């Protein structure tokens with residue numbers, strides 16, 4: 001191995017190194033410590049929070065009901081913390097994660113402002129040699145990534161991008177002190193980050209120009225402050241709620257009738273769609289029918305409904321035409337909106353359809369489309385992320401034969417894992433919310449708890465049985481990846497360019513690297529594998545096991 005920083009006798013050794021101190025890393029640290037292991041968490045930011053630390057753009061908010069979008073491993077924690085509103089704002093979620101870090105005294109094992117630059121597996125010691133960007137090196141038996149799936153910013157390589165004389169930044173890199181008053185601002189992108197920030201930017205900026213590539217499916221948030229009595233009742237029913245979350249496809253405990261859109265007449269469907277629309281939030285629309293993602297006709301029915309709502313919400317019907325979504329409903333993550341359509345019709349806001357008049361270049365003065373040049377003081381890239389694998393590839397992770405993860409997963413087609421948690425050739429490495437797990441199509445904190453609980457059970461098994469290394473077999477990995485693809489290929493997800501497939505960046509990938517069997521089924525599979533002594537994994541014992 002060719003690590004930049006060499007091991008010495010003083011090199012610190014930990015049982016586990018964890019990368020990231022967001023939802024994943026914090027819970028992983030807590031469980032590893034409970035298991036009696038020594039752990040070091042490395043976090044690039046100055047504080048805990050992961051995506052909720054970085055995404056400070058105005059309007060940033062979660063699109064899952066707050067009472068479900070939190071940890072559920074501790075009833076005491078659940079009772080202590082009270083969310084103020086249905087869809088929590090970024091500052092409130094960040095306060096929550098800081099509260100968790102304090103309550104479980106996690107900070108002492110986290111090293112902030114430190115990036116892991118390289119992690120190489122050493123066959124001779126069965127441990128990971130980990131390089132940090134402060135020039136130091138540590139070793140660990142287990143290398144665990146909690147780097148998030150939407151953490152590596154995507155700023156498209158527009159011609160002349162660096163020539164702009166004003167201020168330019170990505171929504172996930174919002175400057176601490178920014179005054180938009182009196183400024184001409186351009187926002188590129190109308191995904192969740194764009195749709196959430198645009199109404200807030202429009203309140204401040206002298207003029208806002210929006211550059212939209214594709215119209216998006218949206219749902220109104222119907223956000224509201226939680227009622228004290230309702231919160232008491234929810235807390236009193238914590239155990240039942242937790243059980244329902246575990247048994248629900250995406251970990252959000254709302255009823256999901258198993259029925260086709262086509263079982264209903266158009267009038268009946270519209271009633272069902274309308275009821276979900278009135279509740280507010282995307283999960284409620286997705287829960288209406290079970291074949292929205294598999295049946296083109298069913299999907300088209302929902303698409304037509306949402307599309308008609310956009311025409312209702314926007315007075316200017318030409319603008320409403322431009323806002324029409326072009327993909328299948330729900331195969332690109334739909335967006336929960338608050339005030340987006342009203343903002344578009346403000347006098348100080350202009351809207352451009354850059355599919356019709358593409359962005360040609362960024363100039364020193366602003367953005368030039370095929371039609372005209374727009375003078376700007378600030379350009380905001382709401383252009384999304386190099387999702388799922390982006391942050392893993394930023395670290396030079398090398399397995400037992402020296403191959404890097406980036407080389408192994410050279411393109412989307414080759415991203416292979418066993419269970420979305422491990423990958424062949426990389427012993428003792430665990431990936432929280434990795435590709436081919438169900439995570440990003442489910443409630444993230446629930447998915448994280450599911451992954452971390454499995455990893456900790458596995459580590460406990462390895463420690464108890466004196467196993468030096470665990471590694472996914474190539475056969476098990478092939479079988480899992482094939483099963484993931486087979487399931488995905490029956491859905492409309494593979495027909496859409498989205499951040500799920502990586503098609504948001506290269507426009508090419510169509511492999512959908514996410515397990516679509518849902519959280520309960522996934523839980524059953526991974527737990528059975530554990531019960532059966534880790535079928536599909538090679539185990540290297542420290543000493544030969546004693547045979548009875």
Ligand code: NA7
Pocket residue numbers: 150156188189190191192193194211212213214333354359382383384385499504
């Ligand atoms: P998204 O959802 O990936 O949205 C990115 C937006 O940027 C989207 O409108 C893109 O258009 C647009 N985009 C990307 N590249 C370009 C180029 N080259 N030119 C013009 N427009 C471009 O990211 P978000 O940050 O909004 O949300 C990510 C997730 O965070 C979201 O799903 C929630 O889970 C939370 P496109 O639609 O690709 O045509």
